[in-house]
Amino acid sequence: MPALLWTILQFLALTGLIIVVARFLLYQPAKGIAHRLHMGNRAAGQMLGYLTSVPELVTTIAVAAAGFMSAVAFNILSSNIINVLLALGTATAYRGLRDLGNPRLRREHVLIGISIVIPAVLLLTGQVESAWVIPLFILGYVAYLVILRRMSNEAPGPIEYEAFSRVEVGHRLGRTTYVLLNGSLIALALVGLYFLGDALGGTVHELGTTFGVPQVVIGVLMGVVTSLPEFTTFVSSYHAHRGRSLHRAAEEVTHNVLASNASNLLIVQTVGLAVFLLVAT
DSSP states (O other), X not given: OOHHHHHHXXXXXXXXXXXXXXXXXXXXXXXXXXXXXXXXXXXXXXXXHHHTTHHHHHHHHHHHHTTOHHHHHHHHHHHHHHHHHHHHHHHHHTTOHHHHTOGGGHHHHHHHHHHHHHHHHHHHHTOTTXXXXXXXXXXXXXXXXXXXXXXXXXXXXXXXXXXXXXXXXXXTSOHHHXXXXXXXXXXXXXHHHHHHHHHHHHHHHHXXXXXXXXXXXXXXXXXXXXXXXXXXXXXXXXXXXXXXXXXXXHHHHHHHHHHHHHHIIIIIHHHHHHHIIIIIO
16 A cells, blocks of 8 residues: 555544544533533533643644644644634534624624634734744733633623533432533543544654645644634534524534634643744744
């Protein structure tokens, strides 16, 4: 079997495994915990967004250490764009596009737009390898948390904390036991995603070094694959809220996209740049 074909097959296999882990070991336990703790749709979406950014973080570290910082930047940009497109596509499929575009979520929409504009500007200006980006992004993340807290404080309570009935929450278990069990599943998922992401990073690196695939292509491929966990959570959110609760799904998915894009840009790219400057240069 040709080496390139074998590498592509590995790429596809790792992609499938990432989807399975994200679907069954991330979304369901995380959503169950959010329900039992009355976290609400916004908080649940934020938690899912951070959790599903783990593959980006792992692959970014591996690729940045190999000296492919431009590929990392293209990964962040393409991943953030793909997250938005997947959310729009999922909402369209479940007939919830109007709820996703609700003016009540306009501030979230603006922040999501900024998460796409900034990495595009860095690439266009050739600043993806500049050290000054690190402190700027750290300050940006602090500002993001402040804005998010303000939005949460202003959110209407009935929608934020209204539960839905289709999530299995394990009523026979005590809350502490239930949270610990599902937290263990999430930890197992994160470990699995770590190894899968590391293997995926190695596969992508091989495509770049052995087969001479351009960094822009590598970055886009990484963006597509590492957005698959988000896609599985989008579908799961709409499936769980199907019927008359699409406004809750829209809120959850919007904050999923927001948290994922913000963490990709302000945390993952910052870590990747730090690794690049310390290891690869």
